[in-house]
Amino acid sequence: MRTPHDLELARLTKRYGDTVAVDGIDHVFAPGSYVCLLGPSGCGKSSTLRMVAGHESVTEGAIRLNGRDISALPPAKRGTAMMFQNYALFPHLSVKDNVAFSLRMKGIGKADRHARAMKLLELVDMAHLSERLPTQLSGGQQQRVALARALISEPEVLLLDEPLSALDPFLRVRMRGELKRLQRELGITFLHVTHGQDEALALADEVVVMNNAVIEQAGPAREVFNAPKTEFVARFMGGHNVVTLNGARHAIRSDAVRIGPDGLPATVSAVEYQGDRVAVTTNVQGQEPIIAVMSDAAFYATDINPGAHVRLSWDEGRLHRLRA
Ligand code: ADP
Numbered sequence: 549m550r551t552p553h554d555l556e557l558a559r560l561t562k563r564y565g566d567t568v569a570v571d572g573i574d575h576v577f578a579p580g581s582y583v584c585l586l587g588p589s590g591c592g593k594s595s596t597l598r599m600v601a602g603h604e605s606v607t608e609g610a611i612r613l614n615g616r617d618i619s620a621l622p623p624a625k626r627g628t629a630m631m632f633q634n635y636a637l638f639p640h641l642s643v644k645d646n647v648a649f650s651l652r653m654k655g656i657g658k659a660d661r662h663a664r665a666m667k668l669l670e671l672v673d674m675a676h677l678s679e680r681l682p683t684q685l686s687g688g689q690q691q692r693v694a695l696a697r698a699l700i701s702e703p704e705v706l707l708l709d710e711p712l713s714a715l716d717p718f719l720r721v722r723m724r725g726e727l728k729r730l731q732r733e734l735g736i737t738f739l740h741v742t743h744g745q746d747e748a749l750a751l752a753d754e755v756v757v758m759n760n761a762v763i764e765q766a767g768p769a770r771e772v773f774n775a776p777k778t779e780f781v782a783r784f785m786g787g788h789n790v791v792t793l794n795g796a797r798h799a800i801r802s803d804a805v806r807i808g809p810d811g812l813p814a815t816v817s818a819v820e821y822q823g824d825r826v827a828v829t830t831n832v833q834g835q836e837p838i839i840a841v842m843s844d845a846a847f848y849a850t851d852i853n854p855g856a857h858v859r860l861s862w863d864e865g866r867l868h869r870l871r872a
Contacts, residue, residue, distance in 0.1 A: 554579050555600070555705050555737055559609035562595045569595040571761035572609065577739065577754065582731045584748035584769075585741045587758035588784065593741045594709060596758070600739065601630040601707050613704060624650070629703035633710045635694035637682040643669065644678040647696045668696040671730070688719045695730070706731075708740040712747060724751055745785050749773060757781050774801070779870050789838045790870070797870040802827065804866040805840035807852065811861030814838065816854050819847075828852060830860060 555577040562570040570592040577583050585593045598604035600611055602623035611619040618626045637646050644665050645652075651661035669675040672692040682690055691711065698706060711727070712720045728751055731738045742748055748755050749769050756766040757780075765772055765781045776782035782790055782799035789800050807828065814830035817837065826847035828840045838860060852858065 554612070554614060555739070556612040557596070557600075557609070558612065560596065560599065560606065560611060561608035562592070562599060562604065563607045568761050570599070573761075573763050575756065575763060575766060577737055580735045580737060581753040582728060582738045582751055583740065583754045583756060584752035585739065585756050585758060586745065586748040586752075586784075587743065587764075589743060591758040592761040593743075593758055597630075597707050597709055597739065597741050600626075600705070601628055602626055603630070624701070627704040628707055629698040629701050629705075630707040630709065631694050631698040631711055633713060635682075635690050635714075637690060637693060637697070639682055641681075642678065643674065643680050643682070643685070643693050646682065646693055647700055649697065650701055664700060665696070668700050669693075671699070671733075672696045672726075687715055688723055691715070691723060692726075695727075699734070703736065705737045705739060706734075708738060710741055710743075712742075720747075727751065749785075757784065759784070775868050777868075777871050782868075782870060787841075789836075791835055791838065791867075793867070797872070799868045799870055800862055800866055802839045802841040804862050805838060806861050807840050807842070807850070807858045808861060809859060811859040814858050814860050816852055816856045816858060818854060819852065830858065832860065 557573050557575045559572045559574060560570055561572050585596060587593055595604060599606050602621060606619045610617045613627050638649065641649065644662060647665035647668055648661040651664060666675055666678060669678050672695050674689060674692045674696065677685065677689065682693065685693065712723055715723055724747060740751060752769045754766060755769045755772045757764045757772060759780050765777045772781065773785050776785055776788065776799050779790055779797055782788040787802055789802060789805065791798050791800055812832050814832045816828055817831050818829040820827045824844060825841050826844055829837050830840065832838050840860060
C-alpha cells in the first residue's frame with residue numbers, strides 16, 4: 549500500500565546531448581525519511597535532484613509525489629523545495645524578508661508573512677538575528693536562513709544539494725546534527741545530495757549510491773556499509789578490502805581482518821596511526837593490498853612493523869560475495 553508523501557522515480561532519464569546523466573532509474577523513497585544520494589562527481593546526483601526540484605527538464609520517465617506525476621509542473625507547484633549549496637540569499641533583504649520572500653510573491657500580507665517567517669526562524673534558532681542582512685551572518689547562520697526560507701512553503705520533500713560543502717569541518721559536523729534534528733521534527737522527506745560517505749552514513753536513514761548514471765545500491769546506511777553488493781560500493785563506501793577467493797570477488801571489512809598466528813601469509817608494507825586505531829597495510833600474494841584495522845591498544849601490544857611477516861584471517865561470515 550502506498551502511504552502519503554511517497555516520492556517515486558520511474559524510468560527517470562536525463563540526457564544532455566550525447567551525455568546520459570541519469571539512465572532510467574527506478575526508486576521509491578520511504579516517506580518521511582532522511583535520504584542521501586551518494587556517489588562520485590559526475591554520477592548524476594545533481595541532475596536527479598534538479599529534475600525532482602523542477603530546475604531541470606525530464607528527458608524521459610516520471611517523478612511522482614503521492615502518486616501524482618509532478619515532472620511537468622513548475623517548481624513552486626510540486627510540493628518540493630530546494631536549498632542550494634551557495635544558499636542564494638538576497639543580499640539587500642533582511643533575514644526575515646529573505647525567509648518571507650516566497651510568501652510575498654504569493655501576495656500574502658506583511659504581518660502574516662512576517663509571523664510565519666519568525667516561526668521558521670525560531671525553528672532554526674535564528675529569530676534573534678531576523679533584522680540582519682545576509683552579509684552580517686556567518687556561513688552556518690546563512691545556512692540556517694536558507695533552510696528556513698526553503699521550509700516556509702511547507703514542502704513535502706526538502707531537496708538539499710551538497711548543503712554542507714561550504715562549511716568548515718567543525719561546523720559541518722554541527723550542522724549535520726541540526727539537519728537531522730529538523731528532519732525528525734518536521735517528519736518530511738529530506739533528499740540530500742553528497743559525495744561524502746561519512747556524511748551519508750551519519751545522516752541517512754536510506755543511502756542511495758549512484759555510479760555512472762544508475763543506482764548501484766540502496767538501503768539503510770548500515771546495510772549499504774556492511775553488505776556492499778558491488779565492488780564499486782565496497783570501494784566507494786571505504787572501510788573494506790576487496791579480495792579474490794576461489795575466483796570470486798568478496799568484500800571484507802578492514803576491522804574484521806585479524807592479524808594472528810594462522811591464516812594467509814602476508815608482509816606488512818605500511819602502518820598508519822589514525823588516533824583511536826591503527827591501519828596495517830599488507831601484501832598478500834595474488835591479492836591487492838589488504839588492510840587490517842585494529843584498536844591502538846591492540847596494535848601497541850604487538851611488535852608489528854613494516855617488513856614483518858604476519859598471517860591474516862577472518863570469520864567466514866564476515867565475507868560478502870560481490871556481484872560480478
Ligand atoms: P553529480 O551531481 O553526481 O556530480 P551531475 O548530475 O552534475 O553529476 O552530472 C552528470 C553528468 O551530466 C556529468 O557527465 C556532467 O558533465 C553532465 N552534465 C551535468 N549538467 C550538464 C549540463 N547542463 N550540460 C551538459 N552536461 C551536463
